[in-house]
Amino acid sequence: MTVKAAVAPGTGEPLVVQQLQLDDPRPDEVRVRMVASGVCHTDAIVRDGIYPTPLPAVLGHEGAGIVEAVGSAITTVEPGDHVVLSAAYCGHCRKCLSGLMAYCENLMAEDFGGRRRDGTTSLTSDAGPVSSHFFGQSAFSSHANVVETSVIKVDPAAPLQTLAPLGCGLQTGAGTVLNELRPEAGSSMVVFGVGAVGSAAIMAARVAGCTTIIGVDLHDSRLALAEEIGATHTINPARSDTVAEIAKITRDEGVHYALDTTAVPGVLRQAAAALAVRGTLALVGAAKPGTEVAFEIGESLVKGWTFKTVIQGSSVPQVFIPRLVELWEQGRFPFDKLIKTYTLSDINTAFAVSESGEVIKPVIVF
The missing domain is CATH 3.90.180.10 (Medium-chain alcohol dehydrogenases, catalytic domain)
Structure with a gap:
């Protein structure tokens, strides 16, 4: 045809x-x-x-x-x-x-x-x-x-x-939170890059019961929408020190969970630096093959933190997508x-x- x-x-x-x-x-x-x-x-x-x-x-x-x-x-x-x-x-x-x-x-x-x-x-x-x-x-x-x-x-x-x-994108962001990170109610999360994937992660963090949800992006319009859909705080790194702001928001504890959608090496290092002890950093952004990032070893060692890469929100699409549809129908996503x-x-x-x-x-x- x-x-x-x-x-x-x-x-x-x-x-x-x-x-x-x-x-x-x-x-x-x-x-x-x-x-x-x-x-x-x-x-x-x-x-x-x-x-x-x-x-x-x-x-x-x-x-x-x-x-x-x-x-x-x-x-x-x-x-x-x-x-x-x-x-x-x-x-x-x-x-x-x-x-x-x-x-x-x-x-x-x-x-x-x-x-x-x-x-x-x-x-x-x-x-x-x-x-x-x-x-x-x-x-x-x-x-x-x-x-x-x-x-x-x-x-x-x-x-x-x-x-x-x-x-794809919304499943990736929401699934990374709900299927892979599985944050505890009352925990904290920062999302670097609040495009489609990051916005889905913010909505999912609210569904999961996170009480501190931070969106980081260079676009003020995206940050405004992030607050509308679930972010409790937003940061524009063009105007402030992101890691210092996160420390202030979390009273120097750091965040329990960080999600990077950008795959920019400098952003990944910031995400790691913002973690609390035993925190977890997930990368979902796609970078050009050959892109590398280096983390500081000494301070990282005593934090006992976890770094993981996540594909497609670690979901089974036939199971997870109908759940997201139901959350949308309920007004929760x-x-x-x-x-x-x-x-x-x-x-x-x-x-x-x-x-x-x-x-x-x-x-x-x-």
Whole structure:
């Protein structure tokens, strides 16, 4: 069938809206008519060649839509179901079989390979194959053949254009707090970078019962929104010493938990310095391969602190995303406040406002 899609044609080039051919879904695939797709930082770094998906490609990995057809092996959804799409995983490696799908041993091939396992693509142009199955979905397209592991059935009463960002960024921030860090009620947390991932972490910290929640960002507009959705304190590092401010807020104890969404080495060092004794620092930001950070050993040793990296919020998407939908329906996870919608023809504008920080979560609506 003919579909309309935004294609990343080459490294660093703007996306181009084109008509492509989509083949028939395989037995383990679900054809989804897209209603919306979030724009994520990962889309931008693949467009720019930092991560290795072959170009040209149809990106997009925060899709939401309605099932139109299912392959013969599909048992989890049927035509008419409303679905959110998340990262693909193989389902048969040791990590997947242990319930650790976010750490699938075949993650790079499943999510960034641009091909099915047999080497085919579901999308073609007049010039030849176009990389597909990005995160199992390639959601910047009016329709997509999606692998079953990427598909999550959701409440049909919830608006799909709102739910789309749950597939990656919001799941990552909220999951890192609720699935991985698991802060105790009454504990303290600082979030460095309050974009989509950081904002989700702030909302999740409030759900978890943290009583001191600090947002750190260079954009005052983001900090104002962070306070609206759950931050008890905010810091703009352009105007004050972040570590000193955190010490003041916590009465020199430091924070129990720190989450860095920036992957900037200097910010990571600040996050470590702000920790309380036995504190935990989680990194979720994606950095260019080869980026390194050094921590001071002497003071770190006596703190007994923990540093961990977290992927996809350590979640099982089919379990965790419906929980986030329920929290949103209860008014306890108001991520809709982060969203601004764009048409497919304005997708490059959506990328630009995301990169500038003007908009926290752009969403493409088909």
